[in-house]
Amino acid sequence: MLHAFMIKPGLLLANAGYQSNWVEVLSQPFMRNAFIAGSLVAIASGMLGYFVVVREGEFAAHALGHIGFPGATGAVLLGLSPTLGLAVFCVGGALVIGALGKRASERATATGTVLAFATGLGILFASLATESSTTVTNVLFGNLLAVSTGQIKVFALFTVALALVLAVIARPLMFASVNPDVAEAKGVAVKALGIVFLVLMGLVVTMAVQVVGTLLLFALVVTPPATALKLTARPIRVVLLGTTIGLAAVILGLVTATILNLPPSFFIVSYSFLTWLIVLGATREQHHSGH
């Protein structure tokens, strides 16, 4: 696995431990940025997540994160903003997947092959750039504590744009997602909606990579809405509940990480994982007793 090369256990352990001044740390400006950025990503993921899960686009979300990796390292190599590189590659990748067809995300071999190549390209760009190892670690695992005010502005813009677009297309997109054949016969622009959806996913992934990184974004983009969908089938409730789970994971993750002086990504992912595990166990139980 890639991350075996990225984390240096000795270093981590050296930094770990109870941080007695954590309340003070939490009130620092960089921490406020982290809370805002993480929350925006949780909200954006919650809004789009219902469609990701219902369309079975989980793998496409995962793939877009990987496709963004060479975008970020390539941008650093060229002296550009990694956010820009990420956005160009994620949205571009989304358009390519969209052009390939409505069920391209299910073509596991093709998607897997492309994302492996993208990851390789990312490593190449990173090794060519001078500040390679920090960039690589940041893109692969996210660095919420280094989010700038400029990045937050971009996140806010993306989230508002996502909300506005979804307010207009949510119903036809749901029709096209759960019932593409009937939707098409009814005159819904199924293919165009699929492409719009992937572009929106590209934007969300661009944000999520900067918060939890390419390798962990699944836990923030897919797991909370998927967990919510196990508890309720009503679309609006899935969105609200998924957003709440994501927000809780981000906020609790940041606080725990600050107290223990460990990477926030780990705790955000852990809270998301734990919620999923508990809900999975609880709904299984319910299912059995129901018979």
Place this chain on the structure above:
Amino acid sequence: MTISDKSKTEDAVVSLQSASVALGGRTIWSDGTFDIPRGQIVAVIGPNGSGKTTMLQVLLGLIPPSAGTVEVFGQMPERGNPRIGYVPQHYSEAVGQAVRCRDLVSLSVTGTRWGMRRSASDADEVEAALQAVGAADYADSRMSVLSGGQQQRVAIAQALVGSPELLLLDEPLANLDLRNQREIVDLLAELQRSRAITILVVVHDMNPLLAHLGGSVYLLDGHAHYGSVGEVVDSDLLSHLYGTQIKVVRTAQGDLYTRSN
């Protein structure tokens, strides 16, 4: 066009004139010239790959004819025709299984408009469609927990929203046991009668439908035809169509069925 021709076309729900259809340069069927009269259940039959699904897709305006003309209600087929309801093949496998039945049926109303607005009459229409197919009891369940027969009822409810005059159903009896096949056929017969609509049903086996059948579209040797039930339920025709010996049997009670030897 003479007066009698004109009234005939207006009576016909579907009218084909030398119609052919090709997919990827390959002709699927050709020379289809027939009218389907209004207000009956019509089977669409033919061997595998003969273009039964393609026939429905042409009527829905999803595929244009490569030659000739096709008219539905006297007009060229166009996607989004509110007078047509459609249940595609493999409906329950293709549909999102986590979705509640009620939400699925509502999409027929709300899924075709932009924005989030929804009126009380939308909900009434959805409820009426669920009632009409006997699916109101499990309307709040997810599709994934329903039986095949129940899922097919929900699919028909979705197609009924907007009170279409023509229903197109692609293999609605596939993967159903005999009892469920019978129940769905009875439901279709009831809907056809009470609403005076026309229902086209793609089937592999005409037998479950025979008691209610008005006629059949049959795809024979690459050509599309239509015949009334008396013309189609014929041993020679069916044997030729399916490439295997088929007998038409009429029981002492007057029930009609076909049997392959």
